[in-house]
Amino acid sequence: MKRLRYVLPLTIHRAVSTEAKRHLKLFTPGPLSTTDSVKRRMMVDVGSRDEIGFLQVVRDVRQRLVVASQATPETHDAVLVQGAGTHAVESVLGSVIGKSDRVLILNNGSYGERQKQVCRILNLPFDSIDYPDNQAVRAEDLVDRLRTDSSITHVSMIHLETTAGVINPLSPVCDALSEFPHVHLILDSMSAFGAYEVDLGGRHSACKYLISSANKNMQGVPGFSFCVYERKALEALSGRRPRSLALDLYQQAKGLSDGGQFRFTAPTHAILAFQQAIMEWEAEGGWLGRSERYKANYEAIKRGIERLGLRFYVDEACRGYIISAICEPSHPKWSSHLLYDYLFERGFVIYPGKTSENTFRIGNIGNIHPEDCAELVLNIEMGIKHMGLQIPVQ
Numbered sequence: 199m200k201r202l203r204y205v206l207p208l209t210i211h212r213a214v215s216t217e218a219k220r221h222l223k224l225f226t227p228g229p230l231s232t233t234d235s236v237k238r239r240m241m242v243d244v245g246s247r248d249e250i251g252f253l254q255v256v257r258d259v260r261q262r263l264v265v266a267s268q269a270t271p272e273t274h275d276a277v278l279v280q281g282a283g284t285h286a287v288e289s290v291l292g293s294v295i296g297k298s299d300r301v302l303i304l305n306n307g308s309y310g311e312r313q314k315q316v317c318r319i320l321n322l323p324f325d326s327i328d329y330p331d332n333q334a335v336r337a338e339d340l341v342d343r344l345r346t347d348s349s350i351t352h353v354s355m356i357h358l359e360t361t362a363g364v365i366n367p368l369s370p371v372c373d374a375l376s377e378f379p380h381v382h383l384i385l386d387s388m389s390a391f392g393a394y395e396v397d398l399g400g401r402h403s404a405c406k407y408l409i410s411s412a413n414k415n416m417q418g419v420p421g422f423s424f425c426v427y428e429r430k431a432l433e434a435l436s437g438r439r440p441r442s443l444a445l446d447l448y449q450q451a452k453g454l455s456d457g458g459q460f461r462f463t464a465p466t467h468a469i470l471a472f473q474q475a476i477m478e479w480e481a482e483g484g485w486l487g488r489s490e491r492y493k494a495n496y497e498a499i500k501r502g503i504e505r506l507g508l509r510f511y512v513d514e515a516c517r518g519y520i521i522s523a524i525c526e527p528s529h530p531k532w533s534s535h536l537l538y539d540y541l542f543e544r545g546f547v548i549y550p551g552k553t554s555e556n557t558f559r560i561g562n563i564g565n566i567h568p569e570d571c572a573e574l575v576l577n578i579e580m581g582i583k584h585m586g587l588q589i590p591v592q
């Protein structure tokens with residue numbers, strides 16, 4: 199043990215200096231490649247009670263998130279939650295679904311399954327409509343269920359199911375909910391917000407809780423997630439017995455809106471980086487501008503994938519432009535592991551699939567541009583040839 203204490207720092211030092219020289223491009227659903235300016239914004243230490251250096255930044259970021267959701271500060275506010283995206287999802291479900299409520303989860307992938315798991319662990323009354331992971335949920339099914347089942351008080355949906363990259367029909371679902379004004383929508387917009395339109399003040403007003411995180415389309419670094427909520431809906435939770443101390447959404451929101459402070463250690467650097475990230479998002483033209491670049495990225499990957507003879511797992515009709523699940527060819531020489539390693543050595547990171555059919559995934563969000571995508575495709579092509587396969591793959 200004693201020797202290890204002297205050896206370890208040296209090894210770590212060496213690993214860090216090689217790391218710094220390496221410029222990996224992350225084609226993953228987050229964490230993702232961020233701009234140098236976002237990373238540089240973290241090169242300062244601030245105290246969590248520092249009014250100018252930090253508290254003003256938190257207020258600014260919360261306001262910008264409300265505006266980014268097309269809502270107004272009079273009716274809506276944003277709460278930041280320390281941790282990964284799942285922390286905010288669990289915080290919202292656990293705080294919003296009361297003993298006499300019932301949430302209907304529209305489930306078409308592993309993030310819907312995760313919500314069911316949260317409900318089981320927290321003992322929340324829930325039900326689900328389940329779909330295969332390569333299909334979108336259907337507003338018609340929701341209407342059918344709500345017309346026959348009056349026990350449902352909340353609907354929870356994943357905006358873009360990152361498992362396979364399926365975009366779910368947010369507007370039709372919100373339109374359908376106008377017939378059931380007592381039913382509130384909870385939206386996990388983790389991998390859609392910032393690159394798909396959300397209009398909480400208008401067409402999507404049925405959505406009372408919109409959840410996303412710093413390290414997806416807004417291109418911040420990991421460390422916190424957030425929820426843009428309707429004030430009236432959250433205020434109705436006042437006095438409710440919390441199921442969790444750390445994940446109590448009501449108290450977390452109150453802490454931020456009353457004194458402007460976090461209840462527990464604040465992710466200071468991640469929030470500084472996020473302020474820079476959201477300003478860069480605004481400068482790029484908001485969700486519309488960012489969606490144009492992401493679409494161009496996706497198109498570059500699509501052209502390449504089709505040229506290589508590979509197949510998408512999801513039909514074009516419900517395929518999003520954030521992440522693509524590509525079917526693994528059944529050729530005996532195919533090895534996804536070989537492909538990951540081959541790409542990694544050349545500075546590209548892609549992800550294994552999580553779908554019911556074997557797939558691998560290519561994300562195209564983050565500080566990634568069409569030329570990076572074209573370069574990735576060329577390297578995939580070389581990787582496939584390296585396996586001993588011919589192009590197009592049969």
Ligand SMILES: *Cc1c(COP(=O)(O)O)cnc(C)c1O
Pocket residue numbers: 227228282283284285309356358359360386387388389411
């Ligand atoms: C990324 C993501 C999450 C959160 O994942 P974490 O690993 O907890 O950050 C939740 N839902 C969707 C749809 C996501 O893409």
